[in-house]
Amino acid sequence: MKMQKMVWMGALAFGAASAQAAGVTLTMSCGASEQDAQYCKKIATEWGAKTGNTLEMLTLPQSSSDILGLFRQMFAAKSDKLDVVQIDVVWPGILKDQLLDLKPYTNGIEKNHFPAMVANNTVNGKLLAMPWLTDAGVMFYRKDLLAKYGEKPPTTWAELTATAKRVMDGERKAGNAAMQGFVFQARAYEGLTCTGLEWVASYGGGTIIDANGKTTINNPQAAKALDMAAGWIGTIAPTGVLNYAEEEARGVFQNGNAVFMRNWPYAWALVNGADSGIKGKVGVMVGMPKGDGPQSTGAAALGGWQMAVSKYTKHPKEAADLVLYMTSQAVQKERSISLASNPTIPALYQDKDILAANPFYGDLFETLKVAIPRPATVTGVKYNEVSAAFWNATHEVLSGKATGADSVKKLEAKIDGIRRGPSW
Ligand code: GLC
DSSP: OHHHHHHHHHHHHHHHHHHHHHOOEEEEEOOSSHHHHHHHHHHHHHHHHHHTOEEEEEOOOSSHHHHHHHHHHHHHTTOSSOOEEEEETTOTTTSTTTBOOOHHHHTTGGGGSOHHHHHHTEETTEEOOEEEEEEEOEEEEEHHHHHHTTOOOOSBHHHHHHHHHHHHHHHHHTTOTTOEEEEOOOSSSHHHHHHHHHHHHHTTOOOSBOTTSOBOOOSHHHHHHHHHHHTTBTTTBOGGGGGOOHHHHHHHHHTTOEEEEEEOTHHHHHHTSTTOTTTTOEEEOSSOOBOSSTTOOBOOBEEEEEEEEBTTOSOHHHHHHHHHHHTSHHHHHHHHHHHOOBOSSGGGGGOHHHHHHOTTHHHHHHHHHHOBOOTHHHHGGGHHHHHHHHHHHHHHHHTTSSOHHHHHHHHHHHHHHHHTSSOO
16 A cells, blocks of 8 residues: 555656656736736646646737737737737637647537537637637626616616716715716727627617628618717716726726726626725626617627637647636636636536626526627628727717718728628
8 A cells, every 4th residue: 555655656756757847838818807817827827837837928908909919910920929829709710820720639628618609719610719708798787876866777778878867967966076877998999899889789780790791880770879879978978988998997987986887797706806895786787778779679799708829839739738728617617706707618607606606697698698799700800900990980979070870881881891892
């Protein structure tokens, strides 16, 4: 018995030593928010300790559009200084020539994830990324303030506008001059494509481009949706919102200075964090508010992030192993409880520890099934150009530089110019 134990320990020691000798250094980019980045580092370092490899983290800019810019530069230089990359759900088509096919490494484990995400990450038969977290736009509100004014969570944008104004005015009168009705992402970047798409789709105005690649944005419902949102600027929303990404909106809301906030579920963990002034006072609406008109609906944009390996890595095997570790069920569970990061493994939406930490996950699961994808698959490598055209057009309407109708008309021509022909 004693002998056996010694042999085993010897093998372990030998294994560790050889792993050390063979260890490689990987550079990884992970985590858009500060907290997320720290957590990523912790998990990746755990993997490094287990496998005898060393991790270096690349600090990322906060906005998805800036992260894409950085990656494109590094890929254009064929840089081997980046091994594992966190990529947005709308990028597989854009980065298809820069990412490694993970199929030879996964042993089929991708089957445990949402099939739509796996399909999204598969381009020309290659699995370019493993699902890491999924996202859908959600509306947060101040439960305590709505109760104080006898208001219910709104079901339409018109109701949200009225409730936001009433509560904001009341709170300003009561002494909080900084109070705002509604904060959201309206900077000219990818986040505005998400919020803008939600407004347009909620009015039955389509998804900018349809599944066949036809530009559909030039329609009266889309124009109406953008005009409605423009009406919020300087009334229920601060003009500064025109420069807000996710974290700026969360800052205002978490400081107790907004009634409603459009954001992604990650904000749940933070607004209920120990250092939050509104801990326990926040509600999450089931679905987004509806628009107006016969096709109106509540529309949540589909978001999410994936883990991929750069084609220029010198260590494909280790990098793929790290991706599989990061996206594993155990790690996703841990992240979901600590960060309200939405798992990409359907089974985890029934996990009682996760549901206890995120009580709205049952509803979110339903929302995820009907969330609206941005037109990334159909536009492929051109997606970012199309998205930039849309977010700029939307930003112009919000800033009062164009009407909804003029803007969607110009945008149609611009998108058709990017396509340059009948197909993408
Ligand atoms: C979230 C979403 C992502 C989206 C981004 C926009 O991170 O998960 O898909 O592109 O927000 O800001």
